Amino acid sequence: MTDIASHAPIGRSRFSLMNYLVCLKGILIREGLRYLNQRERFISSLVRPLLWLFIFAAGFRQVLGVSIIPPYQTYVLYEVYITPGLCGMILLFSGMQSSLSMVYDREMGNMRTLLVSPFPRWFLLVSKLLAGVAVSIIQVYAFLFIAWFWGVKAPPSGYLLTLPALFLSGMMLGALGMLLSSLIKQLENFAGIMNFVIFPMYFASSALYPLWRVQEASPLLYKICLLNPFTYAVELVRFAFYGQIEWTSLAVVCGFTIVFIAGAIIAYDPSRGLVIKKQEGGNN
Amino acid sequence: MGTNAGLRNINDKSMPEANLPALDLASVSYAYGKRQALENVTFSIAPGRFAVLLGLNGAGKTTLFSLISHLFATRHGRIHVFGHDIDRRPGDALRRLGIVFQARTLDLDLSVHQNLSYHASLHGIRSREANRRIHDLMQSIDMSDRLHEKARSLSGGQIRRVEIVRALLHEPSLLLLDEATVGLDIKSRATILADIRKLVEEKGISVLWATHLIDEVSHADQVIVLNQGKLVANGPVHDVVKNAGAETINEAFSRLTGIYALNAGNRL
Numbered sequence: 001m002t003d004i005a006s007h008a009p010i011g012r013s014r015f016s017l018m019n020y021l022v023c024l025k026g027i028l029i030r031e032g033l034r035y036l037n038q039r040e041r042f043i044s045s046l047v048r049p050l051l052w053l054f055i056f057a058a059g060f061r062q063v064l065g066v067s068i069i070p071p072y073q074t075y076v077l078y079e080v081y082i083t084p085g086l087c088g089m090i091l092l093f094s095g096m097q098s099s100l101s102m103v104y105d106r107e108m109g110n111m112r113t114l115l116v117s118p119f120p121r122w123f124l125l126v127s128k129l130l131a132g133v134a135v136s137i138i139q140v141y142a143f144l145f146i147a148w149f150w151g152v153k154a155p156p157s158g159y160l161l162t163l164p165a166l167f168l169s170g171m172m173l174g175a176l177g178m179l180l181s182s183l184i185k186q187l188e189n190f191a192g193i194m195n196f197v198i199f200p201m202y203f204a205s206s207a208l209y210p211l212w213r214v215q216e217a218s219p220l221l222y223k224i225c226l227l228n229p230f231t232y233a234v235e236l237v238r239f240a241f242y243g244q245i246e247w248t249s250l251a252v253v254c255g256f257t258i259v260f261i262a263g264a265i266i267a268y269d270p271s272r273g274l275v276i277k278k279q280e281g282g283n284n
Numbered sequence: 285m286g287t288n289a290g291l292r293n294i295n296d297k298s299m300p301e302a303n304l305p306a307l308d309l310a311s312v313s314y315a316y317g318k319r320q321a322l323e324n325v326t327f328s329i330a331p332g333r334f335a336v337l338l339g340l341n342g343a344g345k346t347t348l349f350s351l352i353s354h355l356f357a358t359r360h361g362r363i364h365v366f367g368h369d370i371d372r373r374p375g376d377a378l379r380r381l382g383i384v385f386q387a388r389t390l391d392l393d394l395s396v397h398q399n400l401s402y403h404a405s406l407h408g409i410r411s412r413e414a415n416r417r418i419h420d421l422m423q424s425i426d427m428s429d430r431l432h433e434k435a436r437s438l439s440g441g442q443i444r445r446v447e448i449v450r451a452l453l454h455e456p457s458l459l460l461l462d463e464a465t466v467g468l469d470i471k472s473r474a475t476i477l478a479d480i481r482k483l484v485e486e487k488g489i490s491v492l493w494a495t496h497l498i499d500e501v502s503h504a505d506q507v508i509v510l511n512q513g514k515l516v517a518n519g520p521v522h523d524v525v526k527n528a529g530a531e532t533i534n535e536a537f538s539r540l541t542g543i544y545a546l547n548a549g550n551r552l
Contacts, residue, residue: 015375019408026405030394037393109387113450116353117406118379124406269357 015119023119024127031131034101045094045139046146049086053147057082069210071242079152084238085207086147087140087162088230091170094136096198099177102128103184115268122265129178129261133170140166158241165240168253169233175260176229182267205231206238229256304367306331306458306490307352312361314347321347322513325361329506331457332488334481336501339510340541345494346386348510349462352492353383366457379407382456384447386463386494392436396422396446399435400453407454414453421449425479441472448476452483458490459483465500473500498534507533509540516540 015023035041057079072081105111114124144159154162180193204224206214211231215222225231229252236249308328314321322344329335339345350356352363354374363370365377390399397418404414422428425445435443444464451459461480465473477500483489493500501507507524509517517524517540521533528536537543 015408018410022405022408022410026402029405030391030398030402033394033398034391109385109389110391112353112355112383112385112387113389113403114406115355116378116381116383118375118377119406119408120375 020119020123023117023123024130027114027124027127028131028134031128031135035135041097042139042142045090045097046143048093049089049143050146052082052086052089053079053150053152069212071239071244071246077152079147079150081210082208083144083147083152083154084241085205085234086143087166087237088169088205088207088234089202090140090143091136091166091173091233092198092202092230094132094139095170095173095175095177096180096193097177098128098132098174099181099184099193102178102181106181121268125178125265125268126261129171129174129264132174132177133167136170136174137163137166154241155243157243161243162237162240165236168250168257169237172229172233172253172257172260175257175264178264179260179267182264201228201230204228205234207231207234229253232256304331305329305364306333306366307335307492308362308364309348309352310362310364312348312351312358312363314344314351314356314359320513322351322510325510325513325515327508327515327518329458329490329492331366331490332484333506334484334491334493334502334504335506335508337492337494337508337510338496338498338501338537339494340496340543342512343496343510343541344513345496345510346462347513349383349385349460349494352460353381354378379454380457382451382454382459384444384451384459384461384464386466388443388447390435390443390447390450393434395432395434396427396438397431399446400450403450404453409454417453418449421452422446425449441468441476444468444472444476445479448479456489458492460492460494462494463496464493465495465497498537501533509537511541 061078102111105114114128115121117124141159144154176197180197184193202208204221205228206225207230211222211225214225232246232249232252235246236253239246239249305328310326312325313323325344325348337345337348347356351358352365352370354370354377358371363377366380368377368380370377390396391402394402400418400422401411401414404411404417409417418431419428422431427442427445430438430442435446438446448461448464451461459480464480465476468476480491480493481502484491501521503521505521507517507519507521508515509524517528517536519527524540525531525533525536528539530536530539
C-alpha cells in the first residue's frame with residue numbers, strides 16, 4: 001500500500017476561472033461582513049484621520065505654510081496638503097488592521113479553514129489582500145466625503161482618478177501587513193507594530209510636511225523619508241488627485257507591493273514559511 | 285440525524301478513487317527543532333474504512349493532522365490522499381479532504397449560513413449549489429432553523445455538528461476529525477460518532493478519527509496507535525489486542541502507551 005510507485009496520479013482536475021471568481025467573491029464577502037459586524041472599527045477608522053483634519057490641520061494651518069510645489073498650481077491650505085497623507089494613514093492602519101485580524105484568525109483557528117482550501121495558497125492570500133484593500137478604500141472615500149463638507153475639495157475628476165493610486169498603495173501596505181502578520185507570534189505583540197511600524201512610517205514621510213521642509217529641518221530625516229515606501233504611496237495619491245502620475249512613486253509602490261506580496265506568500269508557504277514555525281511550540 | 289444528505293457514494297467502482305488507499309503515509313517524520321514529534325510513521329487506510337487514531341496527549345496526533353492537511357510541509361516521507369501527493373499536488377489532495385480541527389474554527393461573529401457559504405466558496409462551489417447543499421445537510425442534522433443565527437449562539441455540540449456539515453459541504457472522500465468530541469457531553473459525543481459511522485456505512489466515506497477516548501473504538505474499526513511520535517500498533521481491533529498480549533482494546537492501549545506499567549507501579 002505504501003509503495004510510492006503505486007500512486008499513479010488520478011482524477012486531476014483544475015478549477016475553472018469561474019471557480020476562482022467564486023472563491024474570490026466568498027473571501028470578499030466574508031471580509032465585508034466582518035467589517036460590518038465591527039462598527040467600532042469603521043468609526044475609529046474615520047475618527048482618526050478626521051481628528052487630524054479637524055484639529056491638527058486647523059491648528060497648524062498658520063504655523064506650517066506650504067509653498068507652491070507640484071502637483072499644486074497655487075498655494076493650498078494645510079488641510080488640503082495633509083488630506084492625501086490622511087488617506088495614506090487610513091490605508092496604513094487598515095493594512096495593519098488586516099494583519100491584526102490574520103494573527104487573530106490564526107490564534108482562533110479560523111485561518112486554517114482558509115489555508116486548507118484546495119486553491120493555490122498564493123491565490124488565497126492575494127484574495128484576502130484584495131478584500132482588505134476593498135474595505136480600506138471604502139473607508140478612504142467615506143473620509144473624503146466628510147472632508148468635502150469641511151471644505152477640503154479636490155478636482156471632481158480627482159476622486160475617480162485617485163482610485164487606482166489608492167488601490168496600489170492599499171495593496172502595498174496590506175501586503176506589508178500580511179508579511180508582518182507572519183512574523184508576529186501572538187496578538188499581544190501587535191502593540192509593537194504600532195510603535196515600530198505604523199508611527200515611524202507615518203511620521204517619517206511626506207504625509208504631514210513637504211519633503212523640502214523636512215530637508216531644511218533635518219537632512220538625515222529627509223533621507224529616511226526618501227527610504228520610506230509610505231512617502232511614495234502618499235505622493236502617488238497626492239498627484240493622482242490632480243490627474244497626474246508621479247512615475248517614481250508609481251515604480252516604488254509597484255516594486256514594494258511585489259516584494260511584500262512575494263514575502264507574504266513565502267512566509268505562508270508550509271514548506272518554507274515562518275507562520276507554522278510560530279505555531280510549532282503549541283502543537284503535538 | 286443523518287449527515288449524509290446530498291453526498292455522492294464514493295464506493296462507486298467506476299470511480300478510480302475506489303481502488304486507491306484513501307490515505308497512505310510512508311515513513312513520515314517531523315521535528316519541532318530538536319524535538320521529534322513524529323518518527324517514521326507508516327500506515328494506510330482503505331477506502332470506506334473507519335480508522336481510529338489513538339494516542340495520549342502529546343502523542344503526535346495533531347502534528348499528523350497538520351501534515352495530512354498541508355498546514356505543515358512533509359519534510360521526511362510522503363503522504364498520499366487517494367493517490368495525490370499532499371506536497372506535490374496539494375489542491376487535488378485537499379479537495380478530497382474534509383477536515384474538522386480540534387480547535388473550534390467557525391467565525392463566531394458570522395451566522396451559520398455565512399460560515400458555510402464561505403467554506404463552499406473556498407472550494408469554488410457556486411452559491412446556488414452551495415445553498416442547496418447547506419439546506420440539505422442542515423436539515424439532516426435538524427438544525428435548519430438555526431441557519432441564520434450567529435455561530436456564537438450555538439452550544440459546543442451544535443458548533444461541532446455545523447463544523448462537520450462544513451467539512452462535508454464539498455463532498456470529500458476522506459474525513460479527518462481531530463478530537464472532534466472533546467469537551468462535549470455524552471449525548472453529543474454519541475450522536476456525532478453515530479453520524480460519522482453512518483456516513484462510512486452508507487456513503488463509503490473514509491474516516492480518520494483522532495481521539496484519546498478508548499470508548500469511541502468499535503470492533504470493526506482499524507486502530508492506529510501513536511505513542512510519543514511512533515506508530516506502535518496498526519490493524520483491526522482484534523489484531524491490535526492480540527499483538528499487545530491484552531484482552532481488551534482498553535488494556536492493549538494501556539500496554540502500548542505505557543499507562544499499564546504506570547498503573548502497575550502505582551499499585552506497588
